[in-house]
Amino acid sequence: MARITLEELNELDDEVPDEEDEPMDGEEQNRLFSHWETVASTHQVSLPQEMAGPIMQMARHNQTREPVPYATLSQHEKCEEIAYEERLYPAGKWACITRGEPKYEQSISMGFMKLIRYICKENSLGRQLGMTVPVINEIHLNKEGTELLQEVITAYYLPEEFQPNPPLPLDPDIQIQERAPLRVIARVFYGTTTEETILREIHLLWELLGSTDNVLRETYLVAAYQNPGVPNRRNEIWFIRRAD
Incomplete structure (x- = not known):
């Protein structure tokens, strides 16, 4: 799917x-x-x-899509436009699934296919949970930073209603994880998300940041906001700040 x-x-x-x-x-x-x-x-x-x-x-279910909560810490401009911003996402519970298909697009598709069944009543409450935005895909690069590793974690943030006591998935492949607060550097990009475009966006953000030691270099997050049928759809690449 x-x-x-x-x-x-x-x-x-x-x-x-x-x-x-x-x-x-x-x-x-x-x-x-x-x-x-x-x-x-x-x-x-x-x-x-x-x-x-x-x-x-x-x-x-024509519900409002609930945004994942965060606080904007700073914004950085280039040519009078926001080039990237730093955000803090609070601790929260996410439904996560790991896939390792040959292509990135296949991994995120197969992973979210399972998550959508969890959202649509295949959970311990037997009810529709509602959507949140964005859906996050955690990727890992090889040591050279030249290619994505096959394993991709797709994560769906539980709506606020279910944060205190998340419904359990019926699918054993889905895990409910309590994730620690996350500080990220986020940059918007538009278009398709393939291994090629993701690597390009990572490279572009590194050029904007310059040399820094407090950002992870082998793990990144891709935030998906719009559907793959939109030619110029919105995505974000997130760099993860190291914990102090």
């Missing part, structure tokens, strides 16, 4: 009725599933039929 991210689900919400309205007929369901199959094919993965139910559930 393609990376099922937040804005795509918002678009689909506009196309289908709310849960209180009449349910979609067979033609509408087939059209929606075909849409996801097409998006999935761009990531070189297949969308299994068992995802039809979760897709329909997500499309019917």
Whole structure:
């Protein structure tokens, strides 16, 4: 399945009725599933039929996407535009899954396919949890910094309602993790997220920062805000500050 991210689900919400309205007929369901199959094919993965139910559930929930909370510590400009900013994300609980597919796009797609089923009632509460933004993908580089390692961790922040007591996943591959406060340097970029574009954005941010010893060099985060069908979609690359 393609990376099922937040804005795509918002678009689909506009196309289908709310849960209180009449349910979609067979033609509408087939059209929606075909849409996801097409998006999935761009990531070189297949969308299994068992995802039809979760897709329909997500499309019917026209909820506000809850932002992951953070505080802006500083902003840095270049040519009178914000080049990057430093943020502090508080400790919080995330649902995480690790995949190691041949391509980055496949790993994030397969990982989020499982997470979306957790969000859509495959949890100990048996209810739809709602979405948060952004979805985070943790990547690791080789020592030379020239290529991504295959293992990618995809993480979904639990909505505030569920932070004190997160619903347990029915899928044993998904782990609920309490993550420590995170201080990052974030830079926005637009377009596709592939190994090539991610490495380019990492290089560009290092050029802006210059030499510094208090940033991790082998672990980075890619924040996904919009769906893969948007040609100029918004993403961010996050550098992680070392703990003091």
